[in-house]
Amino acid sequence: MTDIGYWGVPLAILGGAIRVSTPFIFVSIGECITERSGRINLGLEGTLVFGAMSGYAVAYHTDSAWAGTLAAAFAGLLFGLLHGWICKFPKVNDIAIGIALMIFGSGLAFFFGKPYVQPVAPDLPAIPLGFWSDIPQLQAALNVNVLFLVGIALAFAASWMLKNTRIGLTIRVAGDSADAARALGIDVNRVRLWSTGVGGALAGIGGAYLSLYYPGSWNEGISSGQGLMAVALVIFARWSPVNCLYASLLFGGAGALGPALQSVGISQGYYLFYAAPYVLTLGLLVATSSAGGSATRAITAAPGELSITK
């Protein structure tokens, strides 16, 4: 093994961005699509945990990590559709339902997940993109999981879809003005139902990444709030899927800072380093919000129908 000393820190940030960010990417893109249709699904944390559990369980029984990932997506779809279906009723608050589903999803996952804490399920495959280097640390950092690449492609695809396709336009109309959408003959509830469903399915895949690749095992502490953080990232990313990708990478990389600094011997004040991702997010949010001088500028990208901005 080559001694890389302080180079370990940037390397860990690179590796962390690749390893840790994938669940953030999937959940935030999913939530982005949901919110562009005019609803907020705060329950994605529960969906993520349930996806992690169901993915692990199915992968264990079928001996195929891909079957597990599909199962997680399907479970997530059901959770999303449940949220979308409940929210179509008048006077139902989507944020309250989201919180209920978050607790429900985690609780259900813990309940069904009990027998799967001990068994070892197969992992998702990784592509060794570091083959050109003879430094083992770099090879390890560049072991890229397929889902990470899918996530990147998905960010651009979702962005293009929202901008250039009929479906995207329909979603945006439903999200920006329900009245206008109805005047156009669009069934707003149906659009939101399926947008929330797709968002849930993506969050389920994010969960499967956690349990099937990194850290790669199912237990009840598998998610340290990635699902909730990703919902916040959507606002940070101003409802743009590509920005969601960048925000997720930033968050994953900053999260690797704490362990990496300790590993090179900068160990004083590690609790502060662990706060780095949050401080960074807060700082960027303040910086980008106040730049134009206008208080309303920051929120202009927000879909008009969202209950937090209405």
Added chain:
Amino acid sequence: MTSFLTPNRRQFLTRTAGLAGLAAAGSALPFGAARAASLTVGFIYVGPKDDYGYNQSHAEGAAAVKAIPGVTVVEEERVPETVDVQKTMESMINFDGASLLFPTSFGYFDPHILALAPKNPKVRFEHCGGLWTADKPKNVGSYFGYIGMGQYLNGVVAGHMTKSKKIGFVAAKPIPQVLLNINSFLLGARSVDPTITCQVIFTGEWSLAVKEAEATNALADQGVDVVTCHVDGPKVVMETGAGRGMYLCGYHANQAPLAPAKYLTGAEWNWAKVYTDMVNTTLKGGAINNFVRGGLAEGFIKMSPLGSAVSEPARKQFESVKAEIIKGGYAVIKGPLKDNKGNVIATQGQSFVETDVALEGMNYLVDGVVGSTS
């Protein structure tokens, strides 16, 4: 208007009096005598009880207690170290009739157990890891094992197996027990080769899967080739470490099934023995000591069987040091020794044997450990 569900005061009194009469009649029946020797024991865990780690080791102890005739075991897992644990304890006492409680997590002691103990003088609270002193309530006890000795033995094997002379430790929080484990792991390795250093990474929480994986990866990037840990569930550290080609030393329970080719040995708890002893003492009407400690010799801890990768010299030294420890009076922390900031911990000839209470207030990392306690 009154119904059965909303009785007025008179109806309530007649009904409850009737119930009390039934209960009195019940206690006069023959099976009342058998119940005299019965005992309800409550176990409280901070995490899931099948986590390949700390909580699993206690749950295995609880399972052994269940096998004792006349004992009912109630368990609750995932109880946070907050006022929640007080509620759990109160419900075990008031609804399940538990008279012996094992709240197993370190943070349950102060203030939670200390708050409930004076209010429930007939209930015995046995806390794992807390430091009972004579000014604390008499119905509280604390017990722990000298698992640092197990980490010392881990270190002996690690010292033989490391090629890079760098060993690693993924730790949760800098509390005395964790620090003793880290120091013991390094000193064990240094007993083989005094140039070895130990890199420690604190994650800040008892269970944080992604951060534990990141910490293990960061250690691997720095050339660490033997890793151990002190977190609640070592599964993530073991699997990630094996994936990066590191040798593994286990902790809490036996993690050999996770990576048999890489697993060297491990420091395991043996709560089954401790708990059955305590429950049997209580059943016989005896008193448990308020302050219970034990090590390898007493059967409080045990070592995982040595893995196939362990070399012959390592095997020999492991066995001989283990025999020395079992004889008693073994000291890991002994002079001359400095901490990693240069302060003197022990002067020449000074030593702290495994039973020394001073070790339970440890607040330093010894020379050779790369890391800091804050």
